Amino acid sequence: MRTLLTISAAVLLAACSQGEDTGESGDDFAARVGSGEGGDAPVPTGTAAPAESTMARTSAVPAGANPLQLEKLGNIARVDLGASDGRCTFSKDAVEMLLVAAPDDTAVMGKGVVRIGGELINLSAEEGGLGAVYGGPTMTAEGVTVRVVPAAGNDALRTADLYVAANDEQRKIAGGKWACG
Structure with missing residues (x-):
């Protein structure tokens, strides 16, 4: 059981630290997300405040x-x-x-x-x-x-x-x- 917890903790730490190794800044991330790259997600629709x-x-x-x-x-x-x-x-x-x-x-x-x-x-x-x-x-x-x-x-x-x-x-x-x- 102790081995399972140790392995789980190591996996979680590795997953959390992946963003630091990419070299991508917050601005780069915002530009990428805002540009529509990375998938065919539908564009949300709605109504703007009048x-x-x-x-x-x-x-x-x-x-x-x-x-x-x-x-x-x-x-x-x-x-x-x-x-x-x-x-x-x-x-x-x-x-x-x-x-x-x-x-x-x-x-x-x-x-x-x-x-x-x-x-x-x-x-x-x-x-x-x-x-x-x-x-x-x-x-x-x-x-x-x-x-x-x-x-x-x-x-x-x-x-x-x-x-x-x-x-x-x-x-x-x-x-x-x-x-x-």
Whole structure:
């Protein structure tokens, strides 16, 4: 039995060490695997995440959506807020609902994004510059206005309320966080 264990261990060690003797680097391996060499394995198929789920393509609330119901931003990897020297995010209970960015130039309006009805919506600031964003911007898109009212001060993280207005109605999301940097 002891001989069998010794032989098994030797075989396992030999199998594990074979990759070191090939001289193949990690990049070589990746190139070989990615190039399709080494077999007739089928190419996996599937669906890519829809681009609209990660980028804002409109500046209007989608038809049939409730503009007062902001949703979790989620994946915003392809959202373009333009040139910026700083950004702020409003979140409530660790759910990010608004992202705003602006350059440090009062002549340039900040840009923001919210998700309504499953769509990412582009917003434009009513006042220009980074100071307006840090101080609590009012942002608009066709069919909705969003206003952040942070607590006084210049801290990077402050409590804040978010007001969402549309169709002569207003909703207040109180006690959120306004994080800037």
